[in-house]
Amino acid sequence: MNHQSYLNKAFILAKMASPKQVRPNPLVGAIVVDKNEEILGEGYHQLCGGPHAEVFAIQAALKKTTDLSETTLYVTLEPCSHHGKTPPCVELIIQHKIGRVVIGSVDPNPIVSGIELLTKSGVEVVLMPLPIIEQMNAVFMTNQLKKRPFIQLKIASTIDGKISDQLGASKWITNQKSRTFVHEVLRENTDAILTTAKTVIIDRATLDIRKENQPAKELNTIIIDRTGELLKSENQQLPIFYKRKLSKIYLLTDTSQISHQYTLPSHTEIIDVRFDHQHMLQLDGLGEKLMEKGIHHIMTEAGSVLNSFLIDNNWADEMYCFIAPLLLIDDKSKSMLHTQKVVTLDKAHKLTLIETQIFDGDVLLRYSFGASVVS
Amino acid sequence: MNHQSYLNKAFILAKMASPKQVRPNPLVGAIVVDKNEEILGEGYHQLCGGPHAEVFAIQAALKKTTDLSETTLYVTLEPCSHHGKTPPCVELIIQHKIGRVVIGSVDPNPIVSGIELLTKSGVEVVLMPLPIIEQMNAVFMTNQLKKRPFIQLKIASTIDGKISDQLGASKWITNQKSRTFVHEVLRENTDAILTTAKTVIIDRATLDIRKENQPAKELNTIIIDRTGELLKSENQQLPIFYKRKLSKIYLLTDTSQISHQYTLPSHTEIIDVRFDHQHMLQLDGLGEKLMEKGIHHIMTEAGSVLNSFLIDNNWADEMYCFIAPLLLIDDKSKSMLHTQKVVTLDKAHKLTLIETQIFDGDVLLRYSFGASVVS
Numbered sequence: 001m002n003h004q005s006y007l008n009k010a011f012i013l014a015k016m017a018s019p020k021q022v023r024p025n026p027l028v029g030a031i032v033v034d035k036n037e038e039i040l041g042e043g044y045h046q047l048c049g050g051p052h053a054e055v056f057a058i059q060a061a062l063k064k065t066t067d068l069s070e071t072t073l074y075v076t077l078e079p080c081s082h083h084g085k086t087p088p089c090v091e092l093i094i095q096h097k098i099g100r101v102v103i104g105s106v107d108p109n110p111i112v113s114g115i116e117l118l119t120k121s122g123v124e125v126v127l128m129p130l131p132i133i134e135q136m137n138a139v140f141m142t143n144q145l146k147k148r149p150f151i152q153l154k155i156a157s158t159i160d161g162k163i164s165d166q167l168g169a170s171k172w173i174t175n176q177k178s179r180t181f182v183h184e185v186l187r188e189n190t191d192a193i194l195t196t197a198k199t200v201i202i203d204r205a206t207l208d209i210r211k212e213n214q215p216a217k218e219l220n221t222i223i224i225d226r227t228g229e230l231l232k233s234e235n236q237q238l239p240i241f242y243k244r245k246l247s248k249i250y251l252l253t254d255t256s257q258i259s260h261q262y263t264l265p266s267h268t269e270i271i272d273v274r275f276d277h278q279h280m281l282q283l284d285g286l287g288e289k290l291m292e293k294g295i296h297h298i299m300t301e302a303g304s305v306l307n308s309f310l311i312d313n314n315w316a317d318e319m320y321c322f323i324a325p326l327l328l329i330d331d332k333s334k335s336m337l338h339t340q341k342v343v344t345l346d347k348a349h350k351l352t353l354i355e356t357q358i359f360d361g362d363v364l365l366r367y368s369f370g371a372s373v374v375s
Numbered sequence: 376m377n378h379q380s381y382l383n384k385a386f387i388l389a390k391m392a393s394p395k396q397v398r399p400n401p402l403v404g405a406i407v408v409d410k411n412e413e414i415l416g417e418g419y420h421q422l423c424g425g426p427h428a429e430v431f432a433i434q435a436a437l438k439k440t441t442d443l444s445e446t447t448l449y450v451t452l453e454p455c456s457h458h459g460k461t462p463p464c465v466e467l468i469i470q471h472k473i474g475r476v477v478i479g480s481v482d483p484n485p486i487v488s489g490i491e492l493l494t495k496s497g498v499e500v501v502l503m504p505l506p507i508i509e510q511m512n513a514v515f516m517t518n519q520l521k522k523r524p525f526i527q528l529k530i531a532s533t534i535d536g537k538i539s540d541q542l543g544a545s546k547w548i549t550n551q552k553s554r555t556f557v558h559e560v561l562r563e564n565t566d567a568i569l570t571t572a573k574t575v576i577i578d579r580a581t582l583d584i585r586k587e588n589q590p591a592k593e594l595n596t597i598i599i600d601r602t603g604e605l606l607k608s609e610n611q612q613l614p615i616f617y618k619r620k621l622s623k624i625y626l627l628t629d630t631s632q633i634s635h636q637y638t639l640p641s642h643t644e645i646i647d648v649r650f651d652h653q654h655m656l657q658l659d660g661l662g663e664k665l666m667e668k669g670i671h672h673i674m675t676e677a678g679s680v681l682n683s684f685l686i687d688n689n690w691a692d693e694m695y696c697f698i699a700p701l702l703l704i705d706d707k708s709k710s711m712l713h714t715q716k717v718v719t720l721d722k723a724h725k726l727t728l729i730e731t732q733i734f735d736g737d738v739l740l741r742y743s744f745g746a747s748v749v750s
Contacts, residue, residue, distance in 0.1 A: 158723060159696060159742065160712045161536020169720040308704055321534060325726040325742060329683055330718035335710070337535045343705035345544040348533060351700040353736045361728045365738055367534065367700060 148287020523662020
C-alpha cells in the first residue's frame with residue numbers, strides 16, 4: 001500500500017465521528033503502520049474535548065510494540081502543536097520517536113505549526129494534501145479562515161429555477177423523499193437554521209427536525225428581524241415559538257429600532273446587529289458572535305433575497321439545489337435568486353459541483369462556492 | 376430465464392441499430408428460444424426498408440431446426456400485420472407455427488393488429504410492456520400518435536435557470552465536454568435543428584455537426600422566418616448558408632408576408648405556413664408536412680420564446696437541460712423559459728426525469744414531458 005491508500009483509510013476512520021459532536025474541532029483519523037506494512041494502531045477524534053486521533057492510534061500501537069521509531073503515522077490533518085483541551089500531539093509523536101508522519105491536510109489555524117516542529121525535531125514529514133480530506137473539514141476550515149460559521153444555502157426549485165409561483169405558493173415543489181433528506185441529513189447536521197422574520201411569519205414554519213415515527217427534534221433558529229417584529233405579542237403564538245428545552249431562537253435585531261414593548265420569550269436571545277440604509281444586515285463581527293454561541297454550521301431556509309444577499313457578500317459556502325421535475329415558465333413566478341446588480345456572464349459566480357443525488361424525480365445538486373475550501 | 380430477461384436481451388439487440396438509419400421505423404429486436412431455453416436465433420431491424428427483426432431471428436432458428444412449434448419468439452414490438460416495404464411478420468410466425476410470442480410493446484399504428492391476428496390463429500400471445508422498451512421508441516410512438524416529429528428541447532443554463540446575461544451573452548455557458556456531447560450525440564442523432572431567423576442572424580450559427588479531427592457534417596435546419604428575412608440578399612452570406620450537399624434549410628415562412636424580391640438559395644426550401652395575430656406559428660398540419668420530408672426527430676437550438684411556445688402548445692417531448700456551475704443572479708439576465716401566462720404551482724408542467732449525466736462540472740438532466748410516451 002502507498003501513502004495515499006493509508007491516508008484514505010485514515011479518512012474513512014475520521015468519518016466515523018459525527019461532525020456535530022466533534023465541532024468546533026475537525027474530523028481527524030490516524031493510523032500507525034510499521035515497516036512491514038502492518039497496521040499497529042488506528043484512531044479517530046470522536047468528541048470535542050476528547051483525545052485526538054493520533055492519541056488513540058499511538059496508544060493502540062504501543063500495546064503491540066514500544067519501539068515506534070520505524071513506524072509511520074498517517075494522519076488526515078496536521079497534528080496540533082498547542083495546548084488546547086488536550087496536550088499537543090506533536091509532543092506525543094516526538095516523545096515516542098515516531099519515524100515518519102504523513103499528513104493529508106494542513107491546519108489553517110496559525111497557532112498550529114505541527115509540520116514545522118516535527119521537522120525541526122528530526123521527524124520525516126510527508127505532506128500529501130488530498131481534496132477529499134480537505135473537503136471533509138470544509139466547515140472547520142471556513143470557521144478558521146473566515147471567522148464565521150460555514151453557510152449552506154438550501155434551495156428547492158423547478159427546472160426553470162423558480163421557487164414559488166406568482167401567488168407565492170411554494171409548498172410543495174419537491175417531493176417527500178427530498179424533504180425527508182432535508183430533515184434527516186441536512187437539518188440533522190447543522191447547528192442552526194438561518195431565516196427571516198417574514199418567512200417564519202408567512203410560512204408559519206417550525207424549522208425543527210422531523211423523522212418518521214419519532215418526536216420532532218429541536219433545532220436552533222437564527223432569524224433576521226430588524227425591528228423585532230417577532231417580539232410583538234401577536235406573533236408569540238407562531239409555530240416557531242414551540243416549547244424548547246435544548247435549542248434557542250437568536251433574533252438578529254437592531255435593538256435601537258424596536259419601537260414596541262416586549263417581554264423576551266423563553267429560549268430566545270437577541271443578538272444586537274446593525275443594518276445599512278437599504279435594510280441589509282451588516283455582517284462585520286457577526287461570524288465570531290455566532291461561533292461563540294456554538295454555531296459553526298448554518299443552513300438557510302429562506303427566500304431569494306436572503307440567499308442572494310449571502311452570495312453577494314461572500315457568506316455562502318455551499319448550495320444544495322433540489323430540482324423538482326416541474327416547469328413554471330410564468331414570467332411572474334419567483335426566481336431562486338435575484339439582485340439588482342448587473343452581472344455579466346464573464347463575472348458570473350463560478351461554483352464547483354461536489355455531489356449529485358436523485359430522490360425519485362427530484363435531483364439534488366450540491367455545489368461549493370469557490371474551487372477549493374483551502375485555496 | 377424468464378420472459379422479462381429474454382425481452383431485455385431483445386431490447387439490447389434492438390439498440391444495436393442506429394435510430395437515424397431505421398427511421399421512420401422503430402428499433403426492434405427479436406429472439407427465438409426453444410423449450411430447453413436454448414437461443415436458436417436472434418435479429419434486429421437494421422435499416423429502414425430492410426428485413427424486420429423477426430425475419431432475422433426466425434431465419435437463424437430455421438438453420439438449427441425446422442420445427443418451431445415449441446419455440447417462443449421474444450420481440451420488443453408487436454409484429455406487423457400489414458404489407459409495407461416487407462411482407463407481414465405475422466404471416467411468417469403463423470407459417471412456421473411458432474408456439475408462443477412474447478411482446479415488449481404495442482404498436483400504436485392502427486393498421487397493425489398483430490396481436491389480434493396471432494391470437495386468432497392459435498398462437499399464444501404474452502403481452503409484457505416494459506417501460507425501457509417503450510421509451511426506446513419514443514420517437515416512433517410520437518410520430519404515430521401525434522402525427523408530428525418528436526421534439527427535443529436543448530437548453531444550456533446557469534444553476535439559477537438563466538440562458539444569457541442582460542447584454543445577451545450566452546457563449547459559452549456550458550463547457551467543452553457538454554458541447555462535444557451536443558454535437559456528437561444530440562445533433563448526430565437528430566434529423567433537423569429547429570431554430571429562428573433571429574438566432575441564426577444574431578449568433579451567426581452554422582448548426583452543423585462538429586467532431587474533433589473530422590470535417591464538419593451537414594445537418595438539416597428548420598428556421599422559423601415569418602417574413603422571409605433570411606431571403607434578403609444581405610443575409611445570404613450568413614454562416615447558415617454554408618455550401619450544402621446532403622442537407623437542406625427549411626424556412627417556415629408565410630409567403631404572403633414576403634415583401635422583398637428574392638432568389639431561393641440552393642438547398643433551401645420554403646414551407647408555407649401561417650402565423651396568428653401575435654406572430655405565433657400555427658402548427659396545424661405542420662407535423663405531417665415535416666415528416667413527409669423525412670424529418671421525424673427535431674432538436675431545438677433557440678431562445679426562450681421558441682422553447683416556451685413549443686411547451687405551451689404540447690409540441691415538446693423531451694428536454695435536455697445542461698446546467699453549468701454558474702450563478703448569474705442578475706434580475707435582468709434571461710430566464711430559460713418564459714410566457715405571460717399565469718401558471719400556478721398546481722398547474723405547473725410535470726415532467727419525468729429519465730437520465731442524468733455529468734460532464735465535468737456541468738450536469739445534464741434529461742426529462743420527458745408526460746409520464747409515459749404511450750400513456
